Amino acid sequence: MVKAIRVNEHGGPEVLKWEDVEIGEPKEGEIRVKNKAIGVNFIDVYFRKGNYKAPVPFTPGMEAAGVVTAVGPGVTEIKVGHAVAYAGAPLGSYTEEQILPANVVVPVPLSIDYNVAASVLLKGTTAQMLLRRVFKVEAGHTILVHAAAGGVGSLLCQWGKALGATVIGTVSTEQKASQATEDGCDHVIISTKEDFVARVNEITGGKGVDVVYDSIGKDTFQGSLSTLKTRGYMVSFGSPSGTPDPLPLSDLSSKSLYLTLPSLLHYNSTSEELLQSAAELFENVASGALKVRVNHSYPLSEAGRAHADLEARKTSGSIVLLPDN
Numbered sequence: 001m002v003k004a005i006r007v008n009e010h011g012g013p014e015v016l017k018w019e020d021v022e023i024g025e026p027k028e029g030e031i032r033v034k035n036k037a038i039g040v041n042f043i044d045v046y047f048r049k050g051n052y053k054a055p056v057p058f059t060p061g062m063e064a065a066g067v068v069t070a071v072g073p074g075v076t077e078i079k080v081g082h083a084v085a086y087a088g089a090p091l092g093s094y095t096e097e098q099i100l101p102a103n104v105v106v107p108v109p110l111s112i113d114y115n116v117a118a119s120v121l122l123k124g125t126t127a128q129m130l131l132r133r134v135f136k137v138e139a140g141h142t143i144l145v146h147a148a149a150g151g152v153g154s155l156l157c158q159w160g161k162a163l164g165a166t167v168i169g170t171v172s173t174e175q176k177a178s179q180a181t182e183d184g185c186d187h188v189i190i191s192t193k194e195d196f197v198a199r200v201n202e203i204t205g206g207k208g209v210d211v212v213y214d215s216i217g218k219d220t221f222q223g224s225l226s227t228l229k230t231r232g233y234m235v236s237f238g239s240p241s242g243t244p245d246p247l248p249l250s251d252l253s254s255k256s257l258y259l260t261l262p263s264l265l266h267y268n269s270t271s272e273e274l275l276q277s278a279a280e281l282f283e284n285v286a287s288g289a290l291k292v293r294v295n296h297s298y299p300l301s302e303a304g305r306a307h308a309d310l311e312a313r314k315t316s317g318s319i320v321l322l323p324d325n
């Protein structure tokens, strides 16, 4: 038996319950991992509420780092005692210990501790996907990053700047604005006080941006589209404010725009893609090019408090849950 957070019915943060769960032994191709740190991501909220479908009861969470405690038959490369991390499927990281397919984990380099690994693998491979594969950011590009002080946003700003782009970030508070400036934003827009469309227009001299990384959804989608230059890329990759309204295709044709809604699960769908993306990310973390902001930690048993703070926009950078023992 291990302790885990369980969702028995969809709903608010209060549905996250601390319960005993039987996990058993790893079968063919599986390993058991004792989690040292667990990453909290906005996608966990969508699953908890039932916006993304998982049959109840389930253990939420898609990111953790820990130590291997057992390996099943057929697992040759991973040994008991190895430090590993995973991000994405399967659901179930909000637990002291879990069974995982061996082919979804990546080795954690010695230079990276568990809290950092659990804070950065999902968010950082998302940033890698967005900046290096969905749209290849290069020197001379101007990029707009919403929620620039968030978990993914902080990494997007730092990495975008390192690639030579001019980075415009939006945030909700002065405090988040300071963090975004430290993370390399050339221009920070406080969206609760300023009209971001008008400000982007002013900053770019009316030219618009090459790409918008929009993780907000309904509240920003139309405005984001209007900040793009001709042949610009609209990358919609999250929607905490709700699903954007339907879009007539003619809204794209006026500037020959591109529109995409990428999912990490499709971009890291093979072990090779995952390992390559994680290697590029960890290199940037180890070299100091990316600073991982582990700004909040909560006991695993208090995951509900972490969700409430994330949804209330009280957090910045990454959030980790720490198993109690």
Ligand SMILES: NC(=O)c1ccc[n+]([C@@H]2O[C@H](COP(=O)([O-])OP(=O)(O)OC[C@H]3O[C@@H](n4cnc5c(N)ncnc54)[C@H](OP(=O)(O)O)[C@@H]3O)[C@@H](O)[C@H]2O)c1
Pocket (backbone or CB within 6 Å): 040, 041, 042, 043, 122, 123, 126, 147, 148, 149, 150, 151, 152, 153, 170, 171, 172, 173, 176, 215, 216, 219, 237, 238, 239, 240, 241, 242, 261, 262, 263, 264, 265, 310, 311, 312, 313, 314, 315, 316, 317
């Ligand atoms: N497509 C993919 O494969 C993929 C993978 C990973 C993450 N994502 C998406 O990336 C986004 C960022 O994830 P994250 O875990 O790093 O979260 P996060 O950015 O740390 O937190 C969300 C932030 O969004 C902003 N926000 C604006 N309107 C909001 C609202 N109505 N409710 C809540 N927050 C709102 C807030 O920043 P301000 O206070 O500054 O506005 C808040 O801090 C999420 O949308 C997530 O779904 C997508």
